[in-house]
Amino acid sequence: MLGEPCFPGLFRARCSGSRAFRAYFGRGARGAVLSGLISGGVLGEPCFPGLFRAGCSGSRASRAYFGRDARSLFPGPALSRDERRGAAGRCLSRCCRQRAPRRPSASPCSRRWRPVLPGGGTGKAAAAGGGRAGGDRRTATSRRPLARAPAAEAGSRARRAPRLLPAPCGSAAPAKMSREPGCSRWLLFAACAHLVCLLPPLRARELKGIVFVIQSQSNSFHSKRAEDLKRDILKQAVDLGKELPTVLLIHQIDRHEGAWTILPLMKDFSVTYGRNASWIFFCEEDTRIQVIKLLETLRRFDKSKEWFLGKALYDEESTIIHHYAFAENPTVFKFPDFAAGWALSIPLVNKLAKKLKSEPLKSDFTIDLKHEIALYIWQKGEGPHLTPVPEFCTDDVNSYKADHCATTFSNFLPLCGEPVNKEDVFVAVKTCRKFHGDRIPVVKQTWEREAALIEYYSDYADISIPTIDLGIPNTDRGHCGKTFAILERFLNHTSPRTPWLVVVDDDTLISISRLRKLLSCYDPNEPVFLGERYGYGLGTGGYSYITGGGGMVFSRTAVQKLLASKCRCYSMDAPDDMVLGMCFSGLGIPITHSPLFHQARPMDYPKDYLSHQIPVSFHKHWNIDPVKVYFTWLAPNTEESRNGKNVGYNREDL
Template sequence: MLSVYSKLSAGSLDAISRMHMCVTDLREIVFVIQSQSNSYHVRQAERRREDLLQQTQSLTQPPPLVLFLHSLTDNEGDWSILPLLPYFSLSFGKNSSWLVFLEEETKVKVTKLLQILRKFDRRKEWFLGKPLHDEESTIIHHYAFAENPSIFKYPDFSAAWALSFPLVDRLANKVKDDPLKSDFTIDLKHEVALYIWENGQGPRLTGVPELCTESEASQAAQHCATTLSNLSPLCGDPVKKEEIFVAVKTCKKFHNERVPVVKKTWERDASLLEYYSDHADPTIPTIDLGVPNTERGHCGKTFAIMKRYVSEAVPKTSWLLVVDDDTLIRTEGYSRIQISSYPCVSLSYFLSLYILFILLMVFSRTAVMKLLASGCKCYSDDAPDDMVLGMCFNALGLPVTHSPLFHQARPEDYSREFLNHQVPISFHKHWNIDPIAVFNRWLKDGLTSEIPQKFMKSTKEEL
């Protein structure tokens, strides 16, 4: 008797072969939630994991592995993912086909995701995601591809992204053979894509239309395997602006250039605010802290601000916001969207909360007091304050939390697709832009026409 396979045409055999190459079940997927270590973000990650596992209960397959990024290592630098590739390869490479990363707000439709992954030969190197690109060369991407910035695609992490394990294994060997030079990174999604591409030696990002950043309730999301969750846990009342002390770092040469922009935009919404400079100017007014202006870092000035904050010279508040004079802020944003999330964090348990964004830092009062009591200090006045503070808090075992809503460059420096699913809280730098126009378009409260309407409902609920 002829076997079943002997009766099939060559074309049918090829089809079956391709099918077996691409078959993927849940046991072959390792989900990694890009979580953070403070209790609010852990709770968000747990909700995402619970949703994934609940979906798989209705399937006949065993549940997939769902890992929290922050729990995989004690090294704070491993949030940048690349240092963990050897771990992923060694731990899961033999029995898994796909490593799928998602953010805390990324909602996955498991069956649709399986359908997508089955289209790709799991024995080959694949880098899948929702493509973003730069419209012009930008400093945050080190002016890469300056002649044609749009040619290089990198993934929107909010839509989830995936690596096949043959690619993970090769990259893991690359990390082991040529250790990463630094954990310092500016825009992780772009730098991960560059590392994978490896100057043309590795794969480019393959765009997957079903990996989306639509709201899960949107009609446009029907075809999507991933969406953004509408829900955000409410916990506690919004922080009142009277509980936030704002310290603006400036210097004499910018008194007439940058300070007027702050006064015409977001200063009016701050309840308690002081300007700190190398020159006392009563017309602004500015306060001279006795620290000379430096061209590089501002560690000395930042530590002087913190010492003043805990003194009797200023009103006692729960939060300190330290900001450069060329930063534009949605003031209702930092007080009501961002910080309001953190009553979920037990300050007595963590002792403090420290949120570090380049050129914009938010500290709980307890964090400042614990830092100053530790004896940690600048090695020079012009040391980079963000790096020194990061090392200090890391040594104290206090969590550092990141928010993608605080931006370290201008709107023009980010992909429009990336900004379209955000309600930004800040931008930085004034070069080649009208900063007041940028504030009015992106950050002024009450002007919602430029904010994606699909996210206004969930944002208002959070407020």
């Protein structure tokens, strides 16, 4: 298996089979095992290019790098990186000490190594007492004369235990590593033996120890993307080793309504993978993974300890979506960017599972999952903080910054063919009389021009806008009655050929042009309910819902199924988005999450998080200039012409 490329010097000298093996490893290196590999051609050209020239001979070379028994390679426990480095360093230090010159040999197969006492002395005792270190100890002194040591040193050195050392490979400075080509070749041997000879079986075992969890969704567009990622991971695994890793898709774990919130799955992960895996690695469907680099990255961390790894995000100021946590200094708390992937070591998974068994989840709402998971793991300082991993990236795969990354992210706006037509999207704006004067003008200055079909629904008919009075009184909280009236009107008073309905608040900022591109990836014949996903009571059998502020998108099919059911508001001022989530959950229609919709303002999200997004919407006018926010984040171009003037804004200011 080890053909000519692996041992070029030997095969050029017409060495083959076990003779070639003995010349490289000596009789003590279990020739029966590796000589079979030599004659079969497994190891490639860079494996052992200069072992003898580099100067570590016989079973010493095999034991120094591969362990005391060369058979430990095939099979046996893999050496750790530190063990390999230490072994290679010890052998290098032996190779590159001062030695007496040796007479060149005609063939590398007939080379024999003479005994050299520590410090350069030699003697007959060395040949007799060399032990198991030499390549062929019986003839180590018979074919060439021993170098004479100085008289003053010979007596004392002859009493020391002799050592078989190879021929010189460096300078005369004792006990120092040389920069001569011989030693460089030994360095190449150590590195290549590690890469070519050890990594394939090592990677196979390590890869089997990673459970990949793709945060997928059941909608046909999203499930296909998740399946594509799964196939890519498995294809890379085939190229690296024999054993394939486990790849799970969240939407296929249907035992939990809240599987997407991850924490309810910890007990199942612990039971199923707690003994035969090392890591649970989570990623999104648009995350791209370089499996080799991921293995190299995870190898830096002791898998027997509790690790929480990811790309770190943090709040620059306290925000409502995080319940104003760490208000004094929000930058101190780090949470992972899911787009870059994140990992939990199995010991931490087991710990979380044990805690969840004794203390069920208490939080009612799931708003920003990545922040809430980090909080739960941190346990007010009793658990681990997030450890930032620079190899977990959200740079585009084609970016020059991605060279060092184990993960990248496809940060583009999904487009599946042509954007849907303007006439295919009906926009309903919820408002009330008290906001006609300040919020509606913002809509008209910004995104109204992008919508072909738009109506404003209020508690007062104002022909200047115009608004439509649905006969539903305005309420201070919750607008369930108004929203269901809008759904009825869409189904009964718009063209049946209009497949999409978008319901927004009067302080929602939205890009209709981007939404049209996004909707090109969804089938309106399916019941689609799309937006930013929140959760309520998911740890105890609750439901998911689309938060209304960022915009709620319905396919006509979804509206038809909803209104055909008996699910309605339990009160006129009930929270409309939560009631809709409860109704669709009861109908078995899953909601579809898109992180491009936002319930809050740009300043409420980490800059790094928004940097790899092309957002579709934001919400709220609190303490911001909403017109600036729109033209900075959502306008069709980064600079919009307004009233004959070019208007551009810096995102850093918002």
